[in-house]
Amino acid sequence: MHLERFITKSRIVEITSKDLLGALEELLSVCDVEELEQYGKKKLLKELLDREHTITTNLGNGVALPHVRVPMKRRYIMAIGRCPEGLTYDGSDDYRDVKLVLLLLASENARNYLNALAAIAGVFQDKRVVERLMMPGTLNDFRTDIKATLGGDPQMPRQKPTRINRLILREAEKIAMSARCRSVLIFGDTFAGGVELTRSFKDLKTILVTQAGAETVEDGGKVTEFLPIRSFSHHRMSQLRSAILIGLTRGIFEPDELICCVGGLPQSNRFDSILVVDVAREFQTLFSDKSHTLPPSLRPEVMERVLAIAMELGLEGREGKKVGCLFVLGDTQKVLEYSKPLVLNPFYGYREEDRNVLNPFMDETVKEFSSIDGAFIIRGNGVIEAAGTLLRAPEYPDLPGGLGARHAAAAAITKSTRSLAIVVSESTGQVTLFSHGDMVSLLGHPVGGNF
Numbered sequence: 001m002h003l004e005r006f007i008t009k010s011r012i013v014e015i016t017s018k019d020l021l022g023a024l025e026e027l028l029s030v031c032d033v034e035e036l037e038q039y040g041k042k043k044l045l046k047e048l049l050d051r052e053h054t055i056t057t058n059l060g061n062g063v064a065l066p067h068v069r070v071p072m073k074r075r076y077i078m079a080i081g082r083c084p085e086g087l088t089y090d091g092s093d094d095y096r097d098v099k100l101v102l103l104l105l106a107s108e109n110a111r112n113y114l115n116a117l118a119a120i121a122g123v124f125q126d127k128r129v130v131e132r133l134m135m136p137g138t139l140n141d142f143r144t145d146i147k148a149t150l151g152g153d154p155q156m157p158r159q160k161p162t163r164i165n166r167l168i169l170r171e172a173e174k175i176a177m178s179a180r181c182r183s184v185l186i187f188g189d190t191f192a193g194g195v196e197l198t199r200s201f202k203d204l205k206t207i208l209v210t211q212a213g214a215e216t217v218e219d220g221g222k223v224t225e226f227l228p229i230r231s232f233s234h235h236r237m238s239q240l241r242s243a244i245l246i247g248l249t250r251g252i253f254e255p256d257e258l259i260c261c262v263g264g265l266p267q268s269n270r271f272d273s274i275l276v277v278d279v280a281r282e283f284q285t286l287f288s289d290k291s292h293t294l295p296p297s298l299r300p301e302v303m304e305r306v307l308a309i310a311m312e313l314g315l316e317g318r319e320g321k322k323v324g325c326l327f328v329l330g331d332t333q334k335v336l337e338y339s340k341p342l343v344l345n346p347f348y349g350y351r352e353e354d355r356n357v358l359n360p361f362m363d364e365t366v367k368e369f370s371s372i373d374g375a376f377i378i379r380g381n382g383v384i385e386a387a388g389t390l391l392r393a394p395e396y397p398d399l400p401g402g403l404g405a406r407h408a409a410a411a412a413i414t415k416s417t418r419s420l421a422i423v424v425s426e427s428t429g430q431v432t433l434f435s436h437g438d439m440v441s442l443l444g445h446p447v448g449g450n451f
């Protein structure tokens with residue numbers, strides 16, 4: 001998404017107010033579009049603040065992203081201000097750390113609104129990007145930096161390829177060809193500040209996995225596909241499984257292929273491993289039905305988003321405590337037939353847009369509710385139908401010993417419906433994916449050694 005098109009330099013300003021209300025007024029004042037005047041800026045301000053009361057738009061990392069829909073022809077208008085000393089609002093400390101306010105006005109007809117929010121949030125979730133933007137400099141420098149950042153030019157130093165990296169890539173190609181792999185999967189986050197691929201792999205698809213945006217890669221046409229992923233475990237095998245799973249759901253990999261994977265320690269600037277993964281063996285029977293890697297109603301980006309939240313919960317817990325959680329995705333009508341509320345549904349009454357997991361602000365809300373008993377039920381389009389739900393599916397498949405009622409409920413619901421379930425274990429921090437009653441561990445089992 002070309003975010004830089006939504007902003008002009010005149011809408012990038014120094015915020016002089018010390019509170020959020022004043023900051024929003026200043027940003028709205030530079031959005032000098034006639035339709036907004038007709039709609040009424042006071043009304044807009046009220047809507048922005050109402051949203052703030054419902055759910056904070058503080059993204060963390062010193063960035064707030066207030067947003068609202070407006071009847072206007074243009075799809076999006078952005079205004080951005082910096083306020084290095086933070087903001088106050090309504091006696092709350094929530095905005096003290098906010099140094100950048102990104103105001104997004106979206107047309108009522110903008111259909112990819114959630115994607116736009118997610119794309120903006122994605123750019124500013126890298127702490128280094130915000131730190132760089134907050135370095136002292138003139139307003140003009142700040143404007144140029146913002147335009148460059150939104151345009152995908154993070155200006156990070158690239159690493160020059162070393163002899164060992166070239167050697168490993170050469171050997172990877174030989175191994176991939178001999179093992180009849182169809183794809184080479186490269187972990188781009190091995191490099192700080194972006195990677196330059198030194199060779200293209202003949203007759204092989206080259207897939208680059210990276211937490212950074214695709215724009216940090218100088219590929220010279222050598223990369224067939226980018227797999228941008230959000231959160232990663234430090235277990236490399238877990239990283240690998242998540243990346244392959246996401247590739248499978250996006251149709252980049254086939255369930256019956258072998259993939260040659262090349263990786264190294266994150267930010268080490270050096271490849272150190274080559275591994276050939278047999279997808280069918282790695283994911284067992286989970287995706288045995290080739291035509292339906294995911295349940296038909298489930299959008300891949302919804303699974304990716306929930307997986308990222310689950311990984312973060314498994315790795316970090318919540319406020320220093322371990323948490324367990326169960327998400328059921330897709331085939332919602334059927335899933336609801338096998339469930340009943342344990343507590344009042346905390347998502348009841350909210351607009352669908354505000355309770356969609358694709359909305360970047362939902363991450364915190366979902367994590368906040370992760371400690372309540374029972375399951376989250378999420379529609380295939382990402383809308384959270386309910387939380388705090390007891391699942392009562394009829395068929396309970398056999399599970400390995402040591403797994404309790406949460407895992408059993410996940411296996412059972414995916415056996416009885418065309419849903420997918422993701423479990424974060426409170427006792428072990430493991431993240432497990434269930435489909436058709438079968439399970440595969442995505443975080444926690446150091447299976448396969450120390451790739």
Ligand SMILES: Nc1ncnc2c1ncn2[C@@H]1O[C@H](COP(=O)(O)OP(=O)(O)OP(=O)(O)O)[C@@H](O)[C@H]1O
Binds near residue numbers: 374375409428
């Ligand atoms: N049928 C169910 N539907 C929804 N949630 C359930 C169900 N059964 C158990 N849970 C949730 O799982 C929680 C933990 O149960 P239990 O310890 O037996 O599961 P577990 O599989 O061992 O999970 P963990 O590894 O997190 O401890 C319960 O407190 C409850 O919130």
